[in-house]
Amino acid sequence: MTSQIPFAAVEFAANPEPRCPCVLALDTSASMAGPRLQELQAGLSQLKDELAADPLARKRVELAVLSFGGSVRLLTDFTTVDAFEPPLLRADGLTPMGGAIAAALDLVKARKQIYRSNGVAYYRPWVFLLTDGEPNDQWQGSAHAVRDAEQNRQLAFFAVGIGDANLDVLRQVSLRAPLLLKGLRFREMFQWLSSSLKSVSHSGLTDETRLENPAAPDGWAKV
Amino acid sequence: MLRDSDGNALALAAEVGRGGEGGVYDVVGRPGAVAKVYAHPPRPDKVEKLSLMASLFGAHPELAWWCAWPEVLIRDDGGQCLGFLMRKLEGQQPVHDIYSPERRKALLPDVGWEFLVRTATNVARMFASLHGLRVIVGDVNERNLFVGRDATVTFVDCDSFQIATATHVFVSGVGVPDYTPPELQGEDFRTAIRSEAHDRFGLAVILFKLLFMGRHPFSGGASGELGPAIRDRAFDYPQLQRRLPHLVPLEVAGADLAGLFGAAFAGPPEARPEPGAWAEALDELERSLQACPVDPLHRVPAHLDRCPWCQIEGALRYSYFAPAAQGPAESRFRVDLDRLADLLGALDSVAAPIAPDQWVGPASLDKALRALDRALAEGERPEAAVWYLRAGGIGLAALGTALLLAGGDGARLVVAAGVGAWLAGGALATWRRRPFRRACARWRTERDELGRAGEDWRGDAVRARQFDRQTRQHALELGAAWRDLERRQREELERMRGDRVTPAWIPVLQQTAVEGSLIPGLPPDRRQGLLVRGLLTAADLNRTTLAQVPGLTGAHIDAVIAWRQSIELQVGAPRRLPPSRAQHAALDANLHHLQENLAHEIEAVTLQCAHDARTADTALQAAWHAIESRAAATLTEAARRDRP
Structure with a gap:
């Protein structure tokens, strides 16, 4: 009997390392226009550079980028860091956060399926949501799904608010206390994200209590 | 002021690496060594462990072959230990860049499977040597093992080894689930006392990854996470290889090795093969490898009648090895006098x-x-x-x-x-x-x-x-x-061919005197010639020094080199591979680069002289x-x- 060859097989033959998938769900609604979006864009490049400088993380961490401004768009599907190119962000429209969260969960689910069918090990996927407003769509269903997945340790969900973000909504989405970015400290935030992903991809530790606390007095966020 | 254990002042030069615990620096006047200096002074028990390791090194200098071992403690003027001196690694790659096909193809384009088999053999020999000295690695992982272009291997971060005295165990304190045996999964690494059987599990994982194109033996489990799969002893590779055509079948390594892997991953702790058994089986495998008529980088074990690599490539449209490298199998660089x-x-x-x-x-x-x-x-x-x-x-x-x-x-x-x-x-x-x-x-x-x-x-x-x-x-x-x-x-070239003594091996070779040794293939009167020329121990013997001994034929020199290498093998030095095309090409490129730099410098001096003379003459006038x-x-x- 001849078996089928899944298309992704080459990708995982060339690089069989366990994967550490991370979805960046980024708010690109109209209110993000200006310095916020510029800082965010610069932060994406910084994230890539810092991860790529780590020989193990560059083979293990996979990034996907979703934007939600007006509509939800998949800007970059999961790509290992060495091939990741930060997509160009454009600010426009309202804040369909519920749709974005649902899309992020679907994305993670599909990716895990690909890992499994190719027999590749993976670490607990991360979803990193960044918003400066409040959802203008149905989000309660997505919130429920996130809390479910997190409770079953299928997912680590991080929510970060910027400026006037509605933290009450984020609190209902995320089991983990949502964080409020101090000012425009995107640089520090992405530094934290890259070093957290590095330590996860190095050791397989999934217990985020061992991550550096971003809400420490000199950190980039407050609770 | 930092000082070594003899009180000599140490001057740190450039930082060559940085980790969570501190930095690693070059040391002025000590080209083969680097200093690891902790960011915070280590606690007394850590210092005790390090000085125990340094004294172990004094008794067993061959540890430097295998490890960036803490050889000499570094203290400040107040006597506080701040770090240690260790061997400097040069031109080595982390093992995960060697077993991962894409990176290996980029870094070492002209090596075939035999290189990976040899690397695995050297890793097994390393564990055998360390366990022989009652040293437990503890934190086996892909980031603290480095591989050279000649398939020799070196452990780094040795201060995390587990060292025991008669009364006290200095634990490793760290670990990675991917290399941790089932019985230790979920244990607290900070206090866990490791055994040789624990190490043997991590060793088997590294060897598996080297032979099977970077695959973790337990990947493919339902949860996706390696730790739980190991805990459940879910060694599914034999089933997975039937479903996934890009996996290298276990059988390629032969029945002996397949059996060892089965025992290591699915058996009880006491059944895990010891390092020596691995080294023997891997050696056997390497000896059985034959050239594939289609691709010069493919190696076919004698027990298979078809080239497994050709089969995989045919099915997958992906090659685990780089296309045959171009370039001479010799160094073509000539000094342009x-x-x-x-x-x-x-x-x-x-x-x-x-x-x-x-x-x-x-x-x-x-x-x-x-x-x-x-x-x-x-x-x-x-x-x-x-x-x-x-x-x-x-x-x-x-x-x-x-x-x-x-x-x-x-x-x-x-x-x-x-x-x-x-x-x-x-x-x-x-x-x-x-x-x-x-x-x-x-x-x-x-x-x-x-x-x-x-x-x-x-x-x-x-x-x-x-x-x-x-x-x-x-x-x-x-x-x-x-x-x-x-x-x-x-x-x-001598170093690449293995004619030259690796500096770390000198202490041991120095213990073998030429006088009184029977060197097969060298008549005793010729041996006298070595002593006259001041070649007193095995460490003095290389092709350059031997060429200066009158009366030695090429066959004599080969015999002496072979004798020296036999001593290295007796004490367990890594076996090395003959230099490859890429190594020759890299050497040529390097020498060419050096010559070009010198040419530019001489041209610069010429311009400078002309300019200075002109300026001086004008000013004097x-x-x-x-x-x-x-x-x-x-x-x-x-x-x-x-x-x-």
């Missing part, structure tokens, strides 16, 4: 700054100074009128005295007139010379200053010449380095003109004889 001669010739044709004695200047200054001296001397000579008055005065005084003695009348008057004339002469001289004396003093000062300016100028001219000579000397040193490339090429015109002015003034 003609070009060096041209470069040095071009430098020779650049004129040095003009020598002081070749200048018209200094001679004319001397002339001017002499003229000034003359003018001053002349100026200070009294005038004729004074002479006449004084001579007349003396004459009159003498006449008056004679008359006085003769009792002549009016003689007193004559004497008085003479004395008067003499005094008048003096007064006249003083009165007439008064303004001139000031001018003379000025000219004398001026003369001294001119003399000094001349000396300074001469000093500048001499210095310009000296500087030029030094610069040229530098070019000659560069030329010497250029000629030396030939020796470096020879030595590097200008300075001279200033002196000359000043001298001329003084001289003219003095020569005007503007005097009384």
Whole structure:
């Protein structure tokens, strides 16, 4: 009997390392226009550079980028860091956060399926949501799904608010206390994200209590 | 001030690495070593562990073959241990960049499966050696194991090894779930005491990844996470390889190794194969490998009748090995002595700054100074009128005295007139010379200053010449380095062929004396020749030193080298591979690069010399003109004889 060859097989033959998938769900609604979006864009490049400088993380961490401004768009599907190119962000429209969260969960689910069918090990996927407003769509269903997945340790969900973000909504989405970015400290935030992903991809530790606390007095966020 | 254990001061140079615990630095004057310096002084028990490790190293210097071992503790002036010295790794890659196909193809494009098998053998031998000394690795993982281009392996982060005394166990304190055996999954690494059986699990994972293209033996489990899959002993690879055509079947490694992997991953802790068993089986596998007629990088184990790599490539449209590398299987670099001669010739044709004695200047200054001296001397000579008055005065005084003695009348008057004339002469001289004396003093000062300016100028001219000579000397040193490339090429080739002793092995080879040793293939009288030439221990033996022993044939030299290598093997030094095309190509590229750098430097020196000579000549000329015109002015003034 001849078996089928899944298309992704080459990708995982060339690089069989366990994967550490991370979805960046980024708010690109109209209110993000200006310095916020510029800082965010610069932060994406910084994230890539810092991860790529780590020989193990560059083979293990996979990034996907979703934007939600007006509509939800998949800007970059999961790509290992060495091939990741930060997509160009454009600010426009309202804040369909519920749709974005649902899309992020679907994305993670599909990716895990690909890992499994190719027999590749993976670490607990991360979803990193960044918003400066409040959802203008149905989000309660997505919130429920996130809390479910997190409770079953299928997912680590991080929510970060910027400026006037509605933290009450984020609190209902995320089991983990949502964080409020101090000012425009995107640089520090992405530094934290890259070093957290590095330590996860190095050791397989999934217990985020061992991550550096971003809400420490000199950190980039407050609770 | 940092000091080693003998109290020698250590000066840290560039930082070569940084981790969570501190930094790793080059050390001034110790090219083969680096210093690990902790960011915070280690706790007393850590210091105790490190000094235990350092004393273990003293008894077993061969540890440096396998590890960046803490060889010597570093302390500050207060005696506080701040870190240690260890061997410096050069040109080695982390093992995950070797077993991961894509990275390996980029880093080592011309190696085949035999390289991975050899690397695995060396890893197994390393564990055998460490366990032989009752050292437990503990934190086996893909980041603290490095692989060289010759498949030799080195452990780093050795301060996390588990070391035991009769009464105390210094635990590793860290670990990674992917390499942790089922019985330790979920344990707290900070306190867990590791055993050889635990290490054997991690060893088996590393060996598996090396042989099976970077796959973790437990990947493919339902949860996706490795830790739980290991805990459940879910070694699914044999089933998975039927479903996934890109996996290298276990059978490729042969039944012996497949059995060892089964025992290591699915069996109880006590059934895990010991390192020596792995080394033996891997050695066997390597010996059985044959060339594939289709692709020069494919190696086919004797127990298979078809090339497994051709089969996988056919199914997957992906090759685990790079396309056959191009390039010579020898070093083609030749030192370009003609070009060096041209470069040095071009430098020779650049004129040095003009020598002081070749200048018209200094001679004319001397002339001017002499003229000034003359003018001053002349100026200070009294005038004729004074002479006449004084001579007349003396004459009159003498006449008056004679008359006085003769009792002549009016003689007193004559004497008085003479004395008067003499005094008048003096007064006249003083009165007439008064303004001139000031001018003379000025000219004398001026003369001294001119003399000094001349000396300074001469000093500048001499210095310009000296500087030029030094610069040229530098070019000659560069030329010497250029000629030396030939020796470096020879030595590097020797090192690559394994003829050269790896520095870390010297302590052990030094323990084997040539005298009294039976060297197969070398007659005893020839052995005497080695001793006469000062080759006393096995550490002294390499092709360069042996070439200088009269009466040795090529066969003798081969025999001596083989003997030295047999000692290395007895004590467990890693086996090494013959140099590859890529290594030769890299060596050639490196030497070419060095030669180009030297050429650029010599050209730069040539330009510098020409520029410096031009600048010096112009500056000297200008300075001279200033002196000359000043001298001329003084001289003219003095020569005007503007005097009384």
